[in-house]
Amino acid sequence: MIAAQGREKLLEVKNLKKYFNVGHKEVLKAVDDVSFTIYKGETLGLVGESGCGKSTTGRTIIDLYGATGGQVLYSGKEVHGVKEKSKKKELTRKMQMIFQDPYASLNPRMTVKDIIAEGIDIHGLAKNSKERQARVFELLETVGLNRDHASRYPHEFSGGQRQRIGIARALAVDPDFIIADEPISALDVSIQAQVVNLLQNLQKERGLTYLFIAHDLSMVKHISDRVGVMYLGNMVELSESDELYDEPLHPYTQALLSAIPVPDPNVERSRERIILEGDVPSPIDPPSGCRFRTRCPMAMDVCAQVTPKWQEAKEGHWVACHLHDDEYKHG
Amino acid sequence: MDKLLEIKDLHVSFDTYGGEVKAVRGVNLDVKKGETLAIVGESGSGKSVTSKAVMGLIPNPPGRIKQGEILFNGKDLTKLSDRKMQGVRGKDISMIFQDPMTSLNPTMTVGKQIMEGLIKHQKLSRSEARERTVKLLDLVGIPNPDKRVKQYPHQFSGGMRQRVVIAIALACNPMLLIADEPTTALDVTIQAQILDLMRDLQKQMSTSIILITHDLGVVANLAHRVAVMYGGKIIETGTVDEVFYKPKHPYTWGLLSSMPKLHGKSEELLAIPGSPPDLSNPPKGCPFAPRCPHAMQVCIEHMPDYTELTDTQKSACWLLDERAPKVEPPETIGVGGSK
Numbered sequence: 001m002i003a004a005q006g007r008e009k010l011l012e013v014k015n016l017k018k019y020f021n022v023g024h025k026e027v028l029k030a031v032d033d034v035s036f037t038i039y040k041g042e043t044l045g046l047v048g049e050s051g052c053g054k055s056t057t058g059r060t061i062i063d064l065y066g067a068t069g070g071q072v073l074y075s076g077k078e079v080h081g082v083k084e085k086s087k088k089k090e091l092t093r094k095m096q097m098i099f100q101d102p103y104a105s106l107n108p109r110m111t112v113k114d115i116i117a118e119g120i121d122i123h124g125l126a127k128n129s130k131e132r133q134a135r136v137f138e139l140l141e142t143v144g145l146n147r148d149h150a151s152r153y154p155h156e157f158s159g160g161q162r163q164r165i166g167i168a169r170a171l172a173v174d175p176d177f178i179i180a181d182e183p184i185s186a187l188d189v190s191i192q193a194q195v196v197n198l199l200q201n202l203q204k205e206r207g208l209t210y211l212f213i214a215h216d217l218s219m220v221k222h223i224s225d226r227v228g229v230m231y232l233g234n235m236v237e238l239s240e241s242d243e244l245y246d247e248p249l250h251p252y253t254q255a256l257l258s259a260i261p262v263p264d265p266n267v268e269r270s271r272e273r274i275i276l277e278g279d280v281p282s283p284i285d286p287p288s289g290c291r292f293r294t295r296c297p298m299a300m301d302v303c304a305q306v307t308p309k310w311q312e313a314k315e316g317h318w319v320a321c322h323l324h325d326d327e328y329k330h331g
Numbered sequence: 332m333d334k335l336l337e338i339k340d341l342h343v344s345f346d347t348y349g350g351e352v353k354a355v356r357g358v359n360l361d362v363k364k365g366e367t368l369a370i371v372g373e374s375g376s377g378k379s380v381t382s383k384a385v386m387g388l389i390p391n392p393p394g395r396i397k398q399g400e401i402l403f404n405g406k407d408l409t410k411l412s413d414r415k416m417q418g419v420r421g422k423d424i425s426m427i428f429q430d431p432m433t434s435l436n437p438t439m440t441v442g443k444q445i446m447e448g449l450i451k452h453q454k455l456s457r458s459e460a461r462e463r464t465v466k467l468l469d470l471v472g473i474p475n476p477d478k479r480v481k482q483y484p485h486q487f488s489g490g491m492r493q494r495v496v497i498a499i500a501l502a503c504n505p506m507l508l509i510a511d512e513p514t515t516a517l518d519v520t521i522q523a524q525i526l527d528l529m530r531d532l533q534k535q536m537s538t539s540i541i542l543i544t545h546d547l548g549v550v551a552n553l554a555h556r557v558a559v560m561y562g563g564k565i566i567e568t569g570t571v572d573e574v575f576y577k578p579k580h581p582y583t584w585g586l587l588s589s590m591p592k593l594h595g596k597s598e599e600l601l602a603i604p605g606s607p608p609d610l611s612n613p614p615k616g617c618p619f620a621p622r623c624p625h626a627m628q629v630c631i632e633h634m635p636d637y638t639e640l641t642d643t644q645k646s647a648c649w650l651l652d653e654r655a656p657k658v659e660p661p662e663t664i665g666v667g668g669s670k
Contacts, residue, residue, distance in 0.1 A: 049518035049519065049520060049521075050518055158606050160606060161606075188373040188374055188545065188607075189373065189545055189547075189586060189589050189590065190373060190585060190586065190589050190602060190603035191373075191602075191606065192589065193588075193589035193600035193601065193602035193603070194602040194603075194604070196591075196600055196602075197599055197600055197602050200599065215518065215519070217519070217593070218590070218591045218592070218593045219591050221591065221593060222591035222592075222600065245593065255520060256519060256520060257593075258523075259519045259520045259522065259523035260519055260548060260593065261522075261523075261526065261546065261548030261549050261551060261552040262548055262551060262593060263547035263548045263550070263551050263575065263587065263590050264551055264575065265551045265571045265572055265575050265576075266572075267551070268548075268551045268552045273523055273527070275520075275523050275524055275527060276520045276523075276524075279488040279489075279490055279491070279521065280488075280518075
């Protein structure tokens with residue numbers, strides 16, 4: 001694996017916050033002070049359980065949700081709050097998104113051709129209708145569909161094929177960076193592998209950078225160079241994917257990894273699991289200090305009082321846990 | 332071991348505007364006392380329909396059991412009247428549904444929903460039923476059960492709701508429990524809790540379980556035997572070790588290969604090309620033939636019979652015929668996990 005140092009930063013997320021008002025003056029802190037960097041050409045995986053803020057992070061980065069605080073820099077330039085239309089357009093062309101549900105993310109009243117070409121039209125990337133059509137055909141073939149599909153409607157396709165259309169739409173404007181928000185969780189196992197292979201091949205061919213959001217840890221490990229783990233709106237650990245899976249530092253990451261059932265009966269029989277007690281607390285009123293402490297098997301007194309710092313425990317391995325903070329290490 | 336449930340040559344079809352959809356096309360299965368049988372397959376493979384047929388929950392119309400027998404303790408469930416079936420459902424056979432968010436009644440307290448079965452089937456009085464309900468909630472690991480019985484489903488989290496659904500299913504000590512994707516809607520840490528709970532409960536109550544899932548990890552964790560379904564048929568069955576370590580059907584190979592491994596890095600996943608067959612016009616031969624890398628002419632024309640490989644393992648594939656060329660399973664099936 002290539003060391004993170006000396007590589008070009010494509011996206012920098014600094015102290016990103018996204019709060020939702022949920023009435024009665026209550027605030028849901030979906031993403032609270034998350035910072036990370038995505039390097040050019042890599043795949044950063046983002047995992048966590050439902051409600052941990054991983055999708056909100058993705059959507060806030062691309063400005064689908066206005067951020068409550070923090071900064072997102074794309075190639076050093078601010079993404080949020082860009083007023084000037086031409087600059088905004090330039091940014092949205094470079095950053096694209098693939099959504100989770102291939103049934104809900106395609107307009108049922110548009111033909112595949114028009115769905116894919118929408119971005120091309122908006123950004124004026126085709127000079128005439130002939131060129132537009134040629135682009136669409138080329139894109140369809142890139143994602144493993146054929147040109148006959150162009151004039152059909154989404155309902156004529158299976159889930160896996162629709163997800164391919166979603167990918168073609170994202171590719172249409174020649175982006176550098178793609179946020180894939182659970183792109184395979186609605187698909188069957190054998191189809192998941194097809195879509196993941198497609199995404200990896202496209203990355204190789206076009207030098208794309210991915211933010212891959214998913215809850216399936218084994219798939220995330222497969223596709224990602226580095227993986228970040230989120231819990232209740234916070235990033236708790238981030239490192240290269242092999243290292244994260246071989247030597248997880250945060251107790252939550254350890255529990256999460258040990259909870260995945262492995263498709264191997266012998267391993268399952270002999271395995272010792274860390275089974276977490278209880279459920280994820282409400283993000284409206286999260287626990288003080290470390291948010292994981294209420295379920296953490298190793299919680300100390302300090303965890304309730306002090307929020308753990310997000311720091312580099314080893315080179316390229318970030319963690320937010322008092323167990324790995326020199327100041328509190330020994331209880 | 333005695334056979335608790337025996338399904339013989341079951342055919343289930345649905346009449347739709349687009350014609351007859353043959354969802355299940357000749358399934359043979361048996362479940363022994365105290366064992367867990369996992370049925371795995373992709374969506375549309377007929378695994379849920381098979382289990383619903385056992386429960387007598389195929390809506391008619393459009394669905395109908397065309398042919399076959401479902402013998403439960405020797406009596407044929409397909410021949411029972413609706414009324415008689417109601418006496419079996421929830422008492423001898425019960426079901427855990429996939430989505431705990433929609434399988435509970437939002438307007439009834441959790442306690443009432445559990446008591447319903449107890450009062451109807453076991454003829455308990457209200458107070459007895461309430462007592463037993465509190466015990467059941469305690470059994471499935473819900474803290475403060477005496478308070479929780481009076482609460483409504485919305486006051487429970489997803490994992491807790493699934494525990495309630497399990498409590499309802501276990502209320503009358505069923506002999507057979509059908510769990511249709513019991514953990515698919517749950518997060519991994521909660522899934523681990525529920526799988527643990529199911530395993531403990533099975534040990535305590537020696538219930539037989541039919542586990543329906545597409546997650547091979549869950550299968551490895553819970554099942555004793557596995558049946559792999561594809562295109563409305565069982566294409567391979569065997570003990571969990573046989574199916575994971577010595578699979579003989581190319582579809583099982585594909586299924587095992589397309590799962591990423593948690594340890595070690597594989598460059599590319601071995602995907603199964605194409606998509607599952609359209610069951611309104613099912614293929615004449617092997618349903619997997621159009622996607623199978625080893626398909627021969629005969630596969631397209633004739634459905635293979637089962638080859639009995641051991642006492643427990645059967646596989647329906649022409650490659651096992653003595654006239655077929657020898658094909659080795661791909662190395663990528665090397666099941667995940669082991670370091």
